[in-house]
Each structure stands twice: as C-alpha cells, then as structure tokens.
Amino acid sequence: MNYNWNWSVFFREVPSGGATYVDWLLSGLGWTLAVAISAWLIAFVLGSVLGVLRTLPSRFLSGIATTYVEVFRNIPLLVQLFIWFYVVPELLPREIGDAIKQMDPTTSQFMTAFIALGLFTAARVCEQVRAGIESLARGQKNAGLALGLTLGQTYRHVLLPMAFRVIIPPLTSEFLNIFKNSAVALTIGLLELTAQSRQISEYTAQTFEAFIAATVLYLIVTMIVMLAMRHLEKRVRVPGYIGAN
Amino acid sequence: MLNLVRASMAALLCAALASSPFALAQELTGTLKKIKDSGTITLGHRESSIPFSYYDDKQQVVGYSHELALKIVEAIKQELKMPNLQVKLNPVTSQTRIPLMQNGTIDLECGSTTNNSERQKQVAFSNSIFQIGTRLLVRKDSTIKDFADLKGRNVVTTAGTTSERLIRKMNEAQNMGMSVISAKDHGDAFLMLESGRAAAFMMDDALLYGEIAKARKPGDWVVVGKPQSFEAYGCMMRKDDPQFKKVVDAALANLMKSGEINKIYAKWFTSPVPPKGLNLNFPMSEELQALFKNPNDKAFE
Structure with missing residues (x-):
C-alpha cells in the first residue's frame, strides 16, 4: 500500500488560519471531555435515584423507574440524540422551539449531546445500582430496619455504601463507555475529538495520522479513568467483602 | 556458422519485438x-x-x-x-x-x-x-439573496468541504458574526436547514440541486449567491x-x-x-x- 505518511501535518496551519491541526485535536478533546463528564453527572445522579426506586417496595415508584429503563435502554443512542435534536423542538410551543433553534449552534449541540447521553447512560447506571443493592444479603436490610432505622436511613447508612462499593467495576465500564459514546455528538455537528480527526483527514488527506492521533488520545483518557477508578476501588474497599482482594 | 545465424535471428527477433507497440502494451x-x-x-x-x-x-x-x-x-x-x-x-x-x-x-x-x-x-x-461553484441553498421566501446577507445568521455546511473553509474564512475576514454549523454529511446539513436551525446551506451547487431533488417540497428551495470558488x-x-x-x-x-x-x-x-x-x-x-x-x-x- 503506497501511503504517503506525514506526521508533521499536525503542525501545519489550518486553512482558515490562526491555528494548527494540533489545536483542532485539542479543542476536539476538550469537547469530548466536556460532553462526557457533564453527561456522567446526569447519569450518575439520575441513575442512582432510579436504581434505588427500582428496589423500593412501592409498586408505583419502582414502576416509574422500570419504565424509564426500558424506554431509554431499548432505543439506540443515535436515535435518541436525533429525537432530542430534531424532533423535540418541533413538539414544544412554537416560540420556545424557535428560540432553541436560533440559539448559538455550538451551545445547543453541546446541551443536546450531554443531556441525551446522560439520560441514556442513566438507564444503564440504574440497572447497576439495582443489581448492587440486590446483591446484598437480605439480612442487611432487615437488620437495619430491626435496629429502628427508617427505610431511608437503611438505604443511606447500610445498603448504598455497600452497593456502590460492589458496583465500582461495572460503573467504571459505564464511565469509559460514556467517553466513547460521546462521539455520536458529531452527527449533530459538535466538533468533538472524532469529528475533528475526520475533519483533519478531509482537509489534509492524511487519514491515518488523524485517526491514530484520535485513537491515542481516547486511549490516554480511558487509561487515566481506569487507573483513577482502580485507585478509588482500593481506597474504599471493605476488608473481607466482595472485590476486597 | 549455425550459431551465428541463430544469434543474428535472435537479435532480429528481439529488435522486432522491442520496436513493436504491441509488445510494449503487453507489459x-x-x-x-x-x-x-x-x-x-x-x-x-x-x-x-x-x-x-x-x-x-x-x-x-x-x-x-x-x-x-x-x-x-x-x-x-x-x-x-x-x-x-x-x-x-x-x-x-x-x-x-x-x-x-x-x-x-x-x-x-x-x-x-x-x-x-x-x-x-x-x-x-x-x-x-x-x-x-460553491453557492447557497435557502428557502424561497428567505431574505438571503447573496453571501453579504448572511451577517449574524446561522449557516450550515458539510464538514470537511471547501465550502466550510471558505465560509469560516469569510466569517473571520469580514467580521460577519455568522454561526457556522458543520454537519456530518449533505443530508444532515439539509435537515438543519429544513428544520430551521440554519438559514442557509453552503455547498457545491450541483449537490444543492441534488438536495432539492430529494426534498419533501422541492418547490420551497432555491440556490442563490455568487459562486465563491470553483472546483473540478x-x-x-x-x-x-x-x-x-x-x-x-x-x-x-x-x-x-x-x-x-x-x-x-x-x-x-x-x-x-x-x-x-x-x-x-x-x-x-x-x-x-x-x-x-x-x-x-x-x-x-
């Protein structure tokens, strides 16, 4: 294969001037981090609440959480993103819809991307929180209640502290997924890391350099997340319990 | 003697082959x-x-x-x-x-x-x-008739195209205050235009006519503006x-x-x-x- 390698392409000035292709990659990385981290905040908070709801005795409350999970987990992420971006503004009252559409495009792309990604991932986090709670011996909840704690206190002081420790490994996977899934934002025009590398490949015809650079950046980010989560897992382990070795 | 004849015949044959256009074309x-x-x-x-x-x-x-x-x-x-x-x-x-x-x-x-x-x-x-030529696609009743009318508006183009470079450059050089959206492909760019997220779509004129041909109501759309560049x-x-x-x-x-x-x-x-x-x-x-x-x-x- 006669490919013409040229790694110095990243230090060339971009056609619109005032920046190099490295700046494009870094700005892409910035958007990827921004989307992923803000989506993770939504996913973690909402997912935890829903996960708790699913394990409650109330049929009504657990029904709400179950419905949420089934809806958001069973619709492809890309379709959800398109619904939020193209369909929802049409369903709102006309003035609000138009206001959203006339917003600064980057802001509206960013907001749509992190909300869509956060709500999608919340369904997955919810299932893990539920699984974590259900993995605990039933005696723990009963013991908490027998000690005179309310149901809320039992969750707060007995069940959740253990459940979250148990699910750190699967949560790590979700957190990694959110970085990788953030690439869907390019379909609504947000210039995140994958979009920028495509852009560089289009402008310079140096496809492999552009995508190798993006791959390396994704790897660095996910490695850092993995190490941080492993460190967290060690810090909070309970000797003699799951995952404590 | 026989060897000499053979050698010269071989030489002739080689010369004949080399000078024949067919022999070269076969390589x-x-x-x-x-x-x-x-x-x-x-x-x-x-x-x-x-x-x-x-x-x-x-x-x-x-x-x-x-x-x-x-x-x-x-x-x-x-x-x-x-x-x-x-x-x-x-x-x-x-x-x-x-x-x-x-x-x-x-x-x-x-x-x-x-x-x-x-x-x-x-x-x-x-x-x-x-x-x-790179031109603009707009709604037929739009006030945008040429590139100068794009001041302060949202303009969509397809990522990685010459149009994208030109419109970004124009935005900076002439301080036009446009918001440029880079869509993933021509279909997505048209969707942004159709849904009202952008007021105009800059692209190769032939492809813009192609988008009109695909549109739900082809009569609603028109290509305007002086070409900003030509491409082969x-x-x-x-x-x-x-x-x-x-x-x-x-x-x-x-x-x-x-x-x-x-x-x-x-x-x-x-x-x-x-x-x-x-x-x-x-x-x-x-x-x-x-x-x-x-x-x-x-x-x-």
Whole structure:
C-alpha cells in the first residue's frame, strides 16, 4: 500500500488560519471531555435515584423507574440524540422551539449531546445500582430496619455504601463507555475529538495520522479513568467483602 | 556458422519485438495488471451524491459519474481484450475513499471527488468530469439573496468541504458574526436547514440541486449567491500508475470529444432523475463546455 505518511501535518496551519491541526485535536478533546463528564453527572445522579426506586417496595415508584429503563435502554443512542435534536423542538410551543433553534449552534449541540447521553447512560447506571443493592444479603436490610432505622436511613447508612462499593467495576465500564459514546455528538455537528480527526483527514488527506492521533488520545483518557477508578476501588474497599482482594 | 545465424535471428527477433507497440502494451503493470490477473475491476461509488453517484429507489447505483465509470470500464475491456471483465461495486464515503483506493480495495472511484493538491499527494485524478461553484441553498421566501446577507445568521455546511473553509474564512475576514454549523454529511446539513436551525446551506451547487431533488417540497428551495470558488471533480485512481491513467483519460477524452458526454449530461442534469423523477434544471456552464472541448486534469487549488 503506497501511503504517503506525514506526521508533521499536525503542525501545519489550518486553512482558515490562526491555528494548527494540533489545536483542532485539542479543542476536539476538550469537547469530548466536556460532553462526557457533564453527561456522567446526569447519569450518575439520575441513575442512582432510579436504581434505588427500582428496589423500593412501592409498586408505583419502582414502576416509574422500570419504565424509564426500558424506554431509554431499548432505543439506540443515535436515535435518541436525533429525537432530542430534531424532533423535540418541533413538539414544544412554537416560540420556545424557535428560540432553541436560533440559539448559538455550538451551545445547543453541546446541551443536546450531554443531556441525551446522560439520560441514556442513566438507564444503564440504574440497572447497576439495582443489581448492587440486590446483591446484598437480605439480612442487611432487615437488620437495619430491626435496629429502628427508617427505610431511608437503611438505604443511606447500610445498603448504598455497600452497593456502590460492589458496583465500582461495572460503573467504571459505564464511565469509559460514556467517553466513547460521546462521539455520536458529531452527527449533530459538535466538533468533538472524532469529528475533528475526520475533519483533519478531509482537509489534509492524511487519514491515518488523524485517526491514530484520535485513537491515542481516547486511549490516554480511558487509561487515566481506569487507573483513577482502580485507585478509588482500593481506597474504599471493605476488608473481607466482595472485590476486597 | 549455425550459431551465428541463430544469434543474428535472435537479435532480429528481439529488435522486432522491442520496436513493436504491441509488445510494449503487453507489459502490464499496476492496476491494469491487477485487473487482468483477477478478472475483476472494483468501482468505488457514493451512496447519496445526487446526481453523481447514488442509490436509486431500487437500490441500484446510478448517476452521472457512475455512468462515466461504466464507460471507462468498457474502454478497459477493449484495451485488455476481456469482454467478460467482472465489475464489482464498493460503496465509499468521503472518509474512506482515499484509504480504500490506496490499499487496493477499489480500483477506480467516480463520484463527487474534488481534485486538489492535498489529495494529489495520496492519489491520482483523471481528466476532470465536472466543475462546480460553491453557492447557497435557502428557502424561497428567505431574505438571503447573496453571501453579504448572511451577517449574524446561522449557516450550515458539510464538514470537511471547501465550502466550510471558505465560509469560516469569510466569517473571520469580514467580521460577519455568522454561526457556522458543520454537519456530518449533505443530508444532515439539509435537515438543519429544513428544520430551521440554519438559514442557509453552503455547498457545491450541483449537490444543492441534488438536495432539492430529494426534498419533501422541492418547490420551497432555491440556490442563490455568487459562486465563491470553483472546483473540478475527477475520477480517482492510484498514484504513479501512468498506464491505467492513460486508458482512463483516453476513455473520458473520447466521450468529451465525440460529444457523447452531452447526452450523458442532459440525462442527469436537465431531465428527470431518480428517485423522485425531478429535473435538476442545471444547464451546462461555460466553464464545463470549455472543459469538454479541451479535456484536462487540472485542479483549481
């Protein structure tokens, strides 16, 4: 294969001037981090609440959480993103819809991307929180209640502290997924890391350099997340319990 | 004595072979050799570059560029004396077309690929097959009539295109306060325009007419503005393969000089085309007429 390698392409000035292709990659990385981290905040908070709801005795409350999970987990992420971006503004009252559409495009792309990604991932986090709670011996909840704690206190002081420790490994996977899934934002025009590398490949015809650079950046980010989560897992382990070795 | 005769006969034979044009033509190299050896040629095509190369309503590849590609295949069949040459079709995108050409997956790509100097470092281009100008698509009742009217508006374009570079440059140079949206592909860009997220869509004029042809209400849309740049489309081949390029260029030059290209042009640009049977009404520009009179592979940038 006669490919013409040229790694110095990243230090060339971009056609619109005032920046190099490295700046494009870094700005892409910035958007990827921004989307992923803000989506993770939504996913973690909402997912935890829903996960708790699913394990409650109330049929009504657990029904709400179950419905949420089934809806958001069973619709492809890309379709959800398109619904939020193209369909929802049409369903709102006309003035609000138009206001959203006339917003600064980057802001509206960013907001749509992190909300869509956060709500999608919340369904997955919810299932893990539920699984974590259900993995605990039933005696723990009963013991908490027998000690005179309310149901809320039992969750707060007995069940959740253990459940979250148990699910750190699967949560790590979700957190990694959110970085990788953030690439869907390019379909609504947000210039995140994958979009920028495509852009560089289009402008310079140096496809492999552009995508190798993006791959390396994704790897660095996910490695850092993995190490941080492993460190967290060690810090909070309970000797003699799951995952404590 | 016998040896001498033999030697001189051999020498004569060699000389005869060397001077014969046929002997040279048989020495196949590069893509032609690959085609001859494998008995197949693989064409790269696009999925939605209307009317250049796209799927019609029966999921068949059609289009102006695709028809030219098939004409080139005919010429290759003659050149290699292989009437039963198999033609394989391989869809490509603007991201994949260059790597797939370089790694030998496709042998020839005729779509809507601009010939420019960056790409010439990776691949080669045939005689140009089309020429476009970059213009604006707007709603018919829009106040935007030219590029100057874009001040402070949202403008969408397709990521990675010349239009994108030009509009971003114009925005900075003239302080126009536009918000430029880079959509993933032409279809998405049109969706942004249609849903009201952008007031105008800047792109190659022929592709804008193609988007109109696909639109739900074609009558709502109009192409406006003075072209900001011109680009030449060419068929793409592997670099440093003069034998193959010669065949491809000759095939295209024949179509242009014989006038057959006019019929093909009329079929795709001034008559109803699939999938909706809409007429693009895109008359041949003077520049294109000049190109057809004098086929060449010059890039604009």
